[in-house]
Amino acid sequence: MSKFRGMFKTAAKENLAYKFDMMLTVILAPISIIIFYFLWKAIFLNNATGIIGGLTFEQIITYYVLTWLIAILTWTDIGDIISYDVKNGNITKNLILPISYLTHCFVYNLGSRFISLFVEAAPIVILSFIFFNIQIELASLPFFILSTILALLLNFLMTAVFALSAFWMTNNRGILKLKRVFVHFLSGAVLPLSFFPLAYQKISFYLPFQYLEYTPIGFWLGLYEGNQTFIMLGMQVVWVIIFYILCLLIWRRAITKAVSVGI
Amino acid sequence: MNSKIKNKNIIAVRNLKKEFKEQKRGSGIKESFKSLFRRNYELKSALKGVNLNIKEGEVLGLIGPNGAGKSTLIKIMTGVLHPTSGETDILGFTPWKDRVKYVSNIGVVFGQKSQLWWDIPALDTFELHRELYNIPKDEFIKRRDYMIEKLGIQEIVKKQVRQLSLGERMRCEVVLSLLHNPKIVFLDEPTIGLDIIAKDKIRDFIREFNEKQNTTFIITTHDMSDIEELCERIVIINHGGIVYDGLLKEVRNKFAHKKIIDCKFLKKVNGKELKIKNCNIIAKNEYEVTFELDTKNSKIPDLIYFLIKTFGEDIDDVDIRDPPIEEIIKLIYGLKEE
Numbered sequence: 308m309s310k311f312r313g314m315f316k317t318a319a320k321e322n323l324a325y326k327f328d329m330m331l332t333v334i335l336a337p338i339s340i341i342i343f344y345f346l347w348k349a350i351f352l353n354n355a356t357g358i359i360g361g362l363t364f365e366q367i368i369t370y371y372v373l374t375w376l377i378a379i380l381t382w383t384d385i386g387d388i389i390s391y392d393v394k395n396g397n398i399t400k401n402l403i404l405p406i407s408y409l410t411h412c413f414v415y416n417l418g419s420r421f422i423s424l425f426v427e428a429a430p431i432v433i434l435s436f437i438f439f440n441i442q443i444e445l446a447s448l449p450f451f452i453l454s455t456i457l458a459l460l461l462n463f464l465m466t467a468v469f470a471l472s473a474f475w476m477t478n479n480r481g482i483l484k485l486k487r488v489f490v491h492f493l494s495g496a497v498l499p500l501s502f503f504p505l506a507y508q509k510i511s512f513y514l515p516f517q518y519l520e521y522t523p524i525g526f527w528l529g530l531y532e533g534n535q536t537f538i539m540l541g542m543q544v545v546w547v548i549i550f551y552i553l554c555l556l557i558w559r560r561a562i563t564k565a566v567s568v569g570i
Numbered sequence: 571m572n573s574k575i576k577n578k579n580i581i582a583v584r585n586l587k588k589e590f591k592e593q594k595r596g597s598g599i600k601e602s603f604k605s606l607f608r609r610n611y612e613l614k615s616a617l618k619g620v621n622l623n624i625k626e627g628e629v630l631g632l633i634g635p636n637g638a639g640k641s642t643l644i645k646i647m648t649g650v651l652h653p654t655s656g657e658t659d660i661l662g663f664t665p666w667k668d669r670v671k672y673v674s675n676i677g678v679v680f681g682q683k684s685q686l687w688w689d690i691p692a693l694d695t696f697e698l699h700r701e702l703y704n705i706p707k708d709e710f711i712k713r714r715d716y717m718i719e720k721l722g723i724q725e726i727v728k729k730q731v732r733q734l735s736l737g738e739r740m741r742c743e744v745v746l747s748l749l750h751n752p753k754i755v756f757l758d759e760p761t762i763g764l765d766i767i768a769k770d771k772i773r774d775f776i777r778e779f780n781e782k783q784n785t786t787f788i789i790t791t792h793d794m795s796d797i798e799e800l801c802e803r804i805v806i807i808n809h810g811g812i813v814y815d816g817l818l819k820e821v822r823n824k825f826a827h828k829k830i831i832d833c834k835f836l837k838k839v840n841g842k843e844l845k846i847k848n849c850n851i852i853a854k855n856e857y858e859v860t861f862e863l864d865t866k867n868s869k870i871p872d873l874i875y876f877l878i879k880t881f882g883e884d885i886d887d888v889d890i891r892d893p894p895i896e897e898i899i900k901l902i903y904g905l906k907e908e
Contacts, residue, residue: 313701317687317694324689324730400683402650404702405674563652 310406311414318418329426336375336431343371344439360502365440366528367499372435373524374496379427381459381519383416386483389470394477398565409558413463420459447529450536454523457543462519464550465490471554474561495521515546580754580786581624581647586656588617588642616642618810619656626753627784629776631801631818633791635903639810640790644756647788648678661753674703677747681759684731684739685746692727692734692742696749703750710749717745720778721771737768744772748779754786761796773799794895806902813902818895826898829870831861833877834886843880849873857886862893 323329351357351364362370389412392398401408435441443451469486473479491497493516500508500521511517522539525531531539594610595601616639624630634640645651646658649665649672658665663672679685686695700710718724721741726734734742740760747755757776761769777800779785789800797804797818804821806814814821830852838856846861848868853860863873870890877885 309701309704313698316701317690317698320690320694321687397683399645399650400680400685402669403648403673403676403678403685405670406702407670565651 311410314406314411314414315418315421318415319422322419322422332423333426333430336379336427337434340372340375340431340435344368347371360499362499362501368439369435369441369528370499370524372431372439372441373527374520376428376431377455377458377520377523378496379423379431380420380455381462382420382423383459383463383466385412385416385463386466386470386486388412389467390473390479390483393473393565402565409467409554412467416463443527444529447526450531450540451523451526454526454540454543457540457547458519458523460547461515461543461550464547464554465515465519467554468550468557471557471561474564490516490519493517494519495524512542515550518543518546578626579623580626580661581622582657582659583620583622583643583647584657584659586617586620586643586646586658587615587654588639588646588651589654590614590616615810617646617653617656620807620810620812622805622812622815624786624788626786627780628803629780629787629789629801631789631791631797631804632807633794633797633804633899634807638807640807641758643807644758644788644790648676648756649673674750675753677750677752677755679740679743679747679755679757679760681740681743681757681762685743686731686739688732689730691729692723692731692739692746695731695742695746696727699746699749705750713751714745714749717748717775720775721745736763737765740764741768741772744775748785751783752785754788757787757789757791759791760789761791761793769793769796776800794899798895806899808903808905813905821895821898821902822892825902826893827864827866828893829863829865830891830893831863831870831873832887832889832891833859833861834888835859835881836884836886839881846873846876 347364347367350359357363359367392401398408401411404411466483466486469482470479472482476482493511493514495517496519500511500517503511511521518539522543525539526536590613591611592614593605594612595605620639620643622643632640632643642651646653647660647665649669652666660672661675663675665672686692687698696714699705700707718727721744723738723741723745726738727742727745731739731742740762744757744760747757760776761772764772773796776787776789780787787800789796791797801818803816804814804818805812806821814824816824835857839859844851844854844859848864850862851859852862861873863870874888877888
């Protein structure tokens with residue numbers, strides 16, 4: 308446990324090292340949300356019904372704020388880290404530490420998320436409560452938190468699976484970009500799933516993507532009732548387990564491929 | 571001399587081989603495009619069956635020219651690389667199989683790759699290692715402060731690592747590698763780019779740590795003075811195999827059949843008088859001549875006899891010495907693969 312604590316604290320310290328960068332990060336999400344606010348305002352002005360894709364203007368704004376929130380809380384740069392470590396031979400220095408490489412990356416990721424919780428997520432939530440009148444049922448909050456943690460795990464493991472291709476390809480930035488674009492779209496981060504064709508809405512239940520974004524947002528919005536709550540959480544757990552096993556299997560093959568440049 | 575070397579082997583490497591697939595291609599934009607469609611791979615043997623035993627408490631110098639395979643060997647011994655075949659037993663572990671457990675027992679410094687976190691002070695990385703290696707707090711503080719004082723880096727460890735000079739950073743790296751009191755320490759180029767005082771500090775420090783804790787050190791370096799100051803035994807690697815494994819002082823006897831003789835004269839000497847069989851002149855000015863004698867074909871007394879006979883009282887001084895170790899190592903590196 309002390310290993311994790313040490314890694315976590317170090318990640319937090321590293322994330323706090325640059326003051327100016329952090330200040331920029333704080334205002335980035337609010338700016339983006341404001342732009343989005345005016346964009347959708349313009350779209351709704353030309354719509355007589357006041358409903359698009361089954362959502363009202365307020366719901367769309369709420370949805371968009373929440374995608375930002377989830378994106379921040381579940382964000383991971385493990386893809387870039389693994390790519391960089393393998394390509395530059397940096398992996399060497401991580402492999403001589405008495406902690407498994409992926410665990411090390413994950414705890415580091417958690418540490419940086421912890422800082423983001425205060426620096427990035429909190430301002431968004433506060434601003435949104437004040438200006439956009441966003442609300443949450445207190446009863447939904449525990450499920451939202453649980454679902455977000457599962458989304459964080461799933462996002463990390465899924466990205467790791469793709470990122471480990473670096474051991475075979477050395478430069479895998481193309482794969483990572485492709486994955487990012489697809490997953491970003493299919494997870495519901497760009498548009499709510501209710502905008503998608505009905506066929507995809509049905510299939511998406513069996514695919515891992517919506518459990519990264521749409522599902523935690525759904526918990527906040529109170530979309531799931533009764534049994535559905537546990538079915539959705541259960542699906543998240545199943546996908547976490549599947550990607551965990553995949554990750555371990557690929558890692559075991561990958562590590563025998565490690566060739567680092569120079570020393 | 572370290573009298574504490576016991577006969578206990580702690581590193582045993584058996585017939586270790588490592589092969590790499592290496593991409594073959596030409597340079598230039600045309601070749602780059604070509605390589606998109608067709609690639610030629612070549613199998614390169616980095617290690618061709620290495621055998622090595624190291625005893626507890628030894629300070630071993632591992633040397634070899636660039637690309638000889640020493641990095642590969644170090645990486646396999648530190649658990650980073652998987653070999654193609656062969657066995658390695660270090661402290662009862664197979665490094666690449668029991669990696670996470672094994673590495674708590676070793677310390678590693680890669681001179682060219684920092685182990686320290688870049689954006690925070692070295693002290694914070696020390697703290698991280700305390701938790702990663704589960705070092706008891708009082709023991710940790712005692713050892714850390716002792717090492718910091720010994721290396722004179724009280725102020726340096728409080729600065730962000732990215733602001734440190736190479737020499738400052740290197741001292742922090744050495745401390746970091748020893749915090750958990752490892753049984754074996756691998757130092758790769760620990761004094762690279764350091765000034766003489768910094769080098770001395772690190773060497774003294776390594777020597778002392780070795781004597782007090784009986785820690786085993788394996789040092790790779792291109793600086794022969796590191797080796798001469800620290801190591802009794804050296805292993806020379808070339809072309810993926812070990813070409814010499816033995817005492818440093820015996821390298822000369824085995825590979826060098828030369829003596830250097832510096833002569834000073836009281837009068838000017840010219841080239842004509844100095845033609846001696848089996849003896850080359852490697853440096854010369856009006857009053858001084860340096861000879862290189864091949865001891866296989868000629869004897870030192872012959873040369874001295876000749877000098878006295880020819881110059882007699884005009885000789886001011888004669889100094890007979892071994893060629894510098896660098897020369898011998900250069901000779902060994904230059905040897906063709908058998």
